[in-house]
Amino acid sequence: MSLKFDFSNVMEANIGSTHGLSMENIEALSGKGLSALKEFRERAEKEELGFYNLPNQDALCDEIESYAETVRKRFDYFVHIGIGGSALGPIALQTSLRNSHYNSGQKPKIYFPDNIDPDWLHELADQIDVSKTLFHVVSKSGATAETAATMLYFMDFLTSKLEDDFYKNLVFTTDPAAGLLNQIAREYPIKCFRIPPGVGGRFSVLTPVGLVPAAIAGIDIKKLLSGAADMAAVCDTENMLENPAFMFAAIHYLYMQKGKNISVMMPYSNKLKDMADWYKQLWAESLGKRFDLNKEKIECGQTPANALGATDQHSQIQLYVEGPNDKLITFLEVEQFKNDVELKNHFTYIPEFDYLQGKTLGQLLNAEKAATELALTNNQRPNLTIKVEEVSEENIGAYFFLMEAATAFAGALLNIDAFNQPGVEEGKVATYALMDRKGYKQKKKEIEAMFAKKQFFVIG
């Protein structure tokens, strides 16, 4: 693992005292940080803070790798059915560590249908031969509406082709014992992988949720976990000012207190683009909370936004540099690319291209990153950089663990439960009511009454 966390551009020495922080600001939080760290260790011991223990799963890796080898031989298509935390991590692993055109050359082709758009699913159904497709259904409870619906959608195709043998094309990742997928697995001999206790969806990428599809794609999952383990050791540092997870959390916490309600994750690498999407869920769902642990109403949280460098310099940077100073930006930077080449000016009669002559794309990309960093810093806009030597299994594993630990520290500083999501319940109930689920009739009437009141619209 080789990862560096640079927080120079949040310090008042570099961006001034109005928008900058002092080491004293950060040090003042280190007592809370250390208490939190000790609590994490205790809770991990009791399997309540499951993600903390995930780097050490050698036996599981062996099991998954041998399973993956069989799958690669038997199937031409692999369809991963999960949503939210059951999809964002797996997708980020695939896009960061595999070729962007993976499906045009590899077997099995891998798909992640993480939504229920009928036209989009129809397009996927048209691509695959279900009899040669393994469906990986991922849900702790098995009751997740979108996952269940997508599974039922593909079951139609499966049973019409394979009849009673349909179960041979299913694999589940679910709760160790409870839930609806386990009920199905009791009726048919379906292979099941387990999500360990105390690991919530958004912290589950290093369980079979992410490891199974990764191994099937040929990603070295042991290296992934070894990177996470290295980072876990660093994030266990009791000197809080040398603990990158605490530092990331403390800096974000201090800016939340200063009213900066937006956290931007901006990789300068297409391969890391979906890492920002994964982070968006982690940060939003963990920290966006109405009540703190004392039941006080606080409505806290930062809205995560994703951007991609250099692309979004042509989209978001105008706003970041000149608009409200209301955000903290984290760059992800890659030092070494695998296939960098020198450019040549083929149009010698255009001297305006000469500055590109002999330079590589990677040099240009990282010069643009430095330039953006500079423009932000000169305009007192706080920004951080997480720099990895290269996009590798180890560094991706390290990044996942770093962000998860940082989220746990941020929850502790905010004095909230970073591991629940009570705010999604209301929408679930309303969905059941609108879908005429038994027991929700009264709720449906309430909803219809509300929608009947709608009266403000313009028709184009």
Place this chain on the structure above:
Amino acid sequence: MSLKFDFSNVMEANIGSTHGLSMENIEALSGKGLSALKEFRERAEKEELGFYNLPNQDALCDEIESYAETVRKRFDYFVHIGIGGSALGPIALQTSLRNSHYNSGQKPKIYFPDNIDPDWLHELADQIDVSKTLFHVVSKSGATAETAATMLYFMDFLTSKLEDDFYKNLVFTTDPAAGLLNQIAREYPIKCFRIPPGVGGRFSVLTPVGLVPAAIAGIDIKKLLSGAADMAAVCDTENMLENPAFMFAAIHYLYMQKGKNISVMMPYSNKLKDMADWYKQLWAESLGKRFDLNKEKIECGQTPANALGATDQHSQIQLYVEGPNDKLITFLEVEQFKNDVELKNHFTYIPEFDYLQGKTLGQLLNAEKAATELALTNNQRPNLTIKVEEVSEENIGAYFFLMEAATAFAGALLNIDAFNQPGVEEGKVATYALMDRKGYKQKKKEIEAMFAKKQFFVIG
């Protein structure tokens, strides 16, 4: 065109007076809106507000369609080289109106390399046979660093295969006369399409920038423009309360004044996902400005965030419902899907799935949208809905124009220039300096001095 703009859930009747608006609030802005509308018309007449005139280009459509037919016969690959406004619109057209797996069945395969990540470009170079590839280079000035670098990158492959015939595999969309691409086109007989005067990058999707790749993909570009024309007529309505572009702008403006600094675009449709990305550039770069037209420092603008329903209910909704009430959410809803089917509960021993029996995926998706809308509204979180009957050329064209006109109105209400981007200049200069471009030596020294001061980091 069939598009409806529903603003019920920003009205105080539905979300209370603390976070809601009254019709009086909106009406108070209608005088400014009408003046702005009259100014738009005058400036469009003088070709200063170019996007306003784009719906009416029948002759251009004929030219592009006949060109596209030739391209489809001659080439197996089409690579669109552009960034920011030269890519986001073309990408959104492709993903909304074509099959998600277009490249696995169609010819030419279409790619949009809108970044300079060396590994990502290398993966693309590996996919194509350059001698059968048409490269569409899009840049008004031809000087855009990323576009120039990407063109030079592929030129290496092109000239090594085709030698002096390389130009036959190039097509440019650029300024009518000025710029570097026109210099190249004077040396070689390269086909050039034109970006009309007064059309900035982020307003250029309905010029050849978007129309050329769309036509090559078989999208009906006349229908696209006819939808835009229908919407242009609606957005020309002088009764401001019936003008959806003004209404969208006025509502966002009022919330900016109330401190809601985030604008979320959340389509409930995978096909419309990249529409949100296109919107992000339009809204951020147009409205994120340091100075108003009187040169007063105002640092205005909203940070646009994108989310995807139902997927991001499992990612962002916890925050949107329970976190800070600091955002205005716009849903994009599709009424009719093309390939919707009824679900069947194949696991009859699991009654928990019964509510899905006989329901369609589209019903579930839109029930989830309604449920999310309800949860937000019940928690006084303002939200809007733009509803289209179906994802079609006409409605996509209408959406583009609606958002562009809304952005123009928002700029007028904020009293800013919505059509420039002065804040990106500083980063450009620093990039040139770091790339050792002639004339930037002093700047490079300044930058190196600044980076030498860096001292705050943690190593993992």
